[in-house]
Amino acid sequence: xxxxxxxxxxxxxxxxxxxxxxxxxxxxxxxxxxxxxxxxxxxxxxxxxxxxxxxxxxxxxxxxxxxxxxxxxxxxxxxxxxxxxxxxxxxxxxxxxxxxxxxxxxxxxxxxxxxxxxxxxxxxxxxxxxxxxxxxxxxxxxxxxxxxxxxxxxxxxxxxxxxxxxxxxxxxxxxx
Amino acid sequence: xxxxxxxxxxxxxxxxxxxxxxxxxxxxxxxxxxxxxxxxxxxxxxxxxxxxxxxxxxxxxxxxxxxxxxxxxxxxxxxxxxxxxxxxxxxxxxxxxxxxxxxxxxxxxxxxxxxxxxxxxxxxxxxxxxxxxxxxxxxxxxxxxxxxxxxxxxxxxxxxxxxxxxxxxxxxxxxxxxxxxxxxxxxxxxxxxxxxxxxxxxxxxxxxxxxxxxxxxxxxxxxxxxxxxxxxxxxxxxxxxxxxxxxxxxxxxxxxxxxxxxxxxxxxxxxxxxxxxxxxxxxxxxxxxxxxxxxxxxxx
Numbered sequence: 040x041x042x043x044x045x046x047x048x049x050x051x052x053x054x055x056x057x058x059x060x061x062x063x064x065x066x067x068x069x070x071x072x073x074x075x076x077x078x079x080x081x082x083x084x085x086x087x088x089x090x091x092x093x094x095x096x097x098x099x100x101x102x103x104x105x106x107x108x109x110x111x112x113x114x115x116x117x118x119x120x121x122x123x124x125x126x127x128x129x130x131x132x133x134x135x136x137x138x139x140x141x142x143x144x145x146x147x148x149x150x151x152x153x154x155x156x157x158x159x160x161x162x163x164x165x166x167x168x169x170x171x172x173x174x175x176x177x178x179x180x181x182x183x184x185x186x187x188x189x190x191x192x193x194x195x196x197x198x199x200x201x202x203x204x205x206x207x208x209x210x211x212x213x214x215x
Numbered sequence: 216x217x218x219x220x221x222x223x224x225x226x227x228x229x230x231x232x233x234x235x236x237x238x239x240x241x242x243x244x245x246x247x248x249x250x251x252x253x254x255x256x257x258x259x260x261x262x263x264x265x266x267x268x269x270x271x272x273x274x275x276x277x278x279x280x281x282x283x284x285x286x287x288x289x290x291x292x293x294x295x296x297x298x299x300x301x302x303x304x305x306x307x308x309x310x311x312x313x314x315x316x317x318x319x320x321x322x323x324x325x326x327x328x329x330x331x332x333x334x335x336x337x338x339x340x341x342x343x344x345x346x347x348x349x350x351x352x353x354x355x356x357x358x359x360x361x362x363x364x365x366x367x368x369x370x371x372x373x374x375x376x377x378x379x380x381x382x383x384x385x386x387x388x389x390x391x392x393x394x395x396x397x398x399x400x401x402x403x404x405x406x407x408x409x410x411x412x413x414x415x416x417x418x419x420x421x422x423x424x425x426x427x428x429x430x431x432x433x434x435x436x437x438x439x440x441x442x443x444x445x446x447x448x449x450x451x452x453x454x455x456x457x458x459x460x461x462x463x464x465x466x467x468x469x470x471x472x473x474x475x476x477x478x479x480x481x482x483x484x485x486x487x488x489x490x491x492x493x494x495x496x497x498x499x500x501x502x503x504x505x506x507x508x509x510x511x512x513x514x515x
Contacts, residue, residue, distance in 0.1 A: 064237075064240065065233065065236070065237060068236050068237070068240050069233075069236065072435070073236060073239050073240050073243050073435055074243060074435055074436060076240070077240050077243050077244050080244075081244075125433055125434055125435050126433040127431075127433040127434045127454075128434075129298055129434060129452065129453035129454060130239075130298045130299055130300065130349065130453075131235065132410075132453065133410065133453075135231070137228050138228060138231050138232060138235060141228045141229065141231075141232050142232055142235070145232060156229065157229065157232070157233060157236075160225070160226055160229040160230075161229040161230050161232055161233025161234075161236075162233050188225070191225060192225065
């Protein structure tokens, strides 16, 4: 018998697509970069359309679709060897140096730290929401956020004049 | 322990990073990105929405910046020249302004052919390619042996450079030539830092529906501006870079890569001193100063 429950999506597929674009896309872009993240989002939308009844009926469709994106990312990253999160941002280097440096340092975080830091500190998600999406516990999100932020602080905002003995500015190559 | 203002500063810059990523994502997807509307009860939520609005304003400002020009305001703040990986379409006004400011004439093109006088067809006196990236517009003219690149900055000032580029006789055995590059050094004003840029001009393969993309390690893919009529393309990237031009056929999904690298010659200097002063009359006629015999009507 067909399952007709629409958990949280009374408007059906259109509402799900809105959620994918407004909630899942920032997570995918934070983890895999603008190009691969956007392409994965399009693939996830196709998948969601193909299996719409099943997906809409799920308790946590975005979490499920995030796992779908994770599976599909392998073809982009391993086989096509595409750049994921870029390490150079020439369009902002002369406009906003602080933003440029921060983007470069974000590129140096591991992908899970980056997605947790961005969702919590840039997109305003709660730890519980991030945990639901990634399918991990809040403790894991907490760990990723704190490790990521500590790393950004250690490279971004250490004032060598104030604390010369603790300055730990790492070259980007070493961070990754 | 970190100071509260450090946390605030980090939150602010991460907010800007999020806005930047979503703005670039919207450009890549060529669709507006819908930010999720959430209850605004926290400082972070407020900042998120303010940040989004600020990004939208910045985007509009950057676009408006592309349309500024035609008259010179003196110094060129080229250090703030914006760049984008995906070019925007030039407006009719921008095309007219670029033509007027570049002021490419029969005599200009004749100089690249080693002649003093020559008459070129009208379509060679018009830009074959106009590449708009942020506030920087590059118009490319072709002579039988050269590509003439006229770079126009946000305030309408221009700098003209050239690179050898003959007809596409397929002399590298593939039926098309490898892309040509020219490295330019763009001066900043008032002591601001100068920066290098690599301009890439090349030929499209035979047939239609080929899209050229520039791939450089560490940078998102750059879309080139192409003209199927001329069978050529142009793109530029900040920095002295090497990489690949990836040709992709929209219809067949065929593709191949062509390597490019920085030229070995010393970089050309693009400095604000090359500004062409212009005067606009009440009737809208733009007259380049210093060349009173030449008058260009905006309707041309």
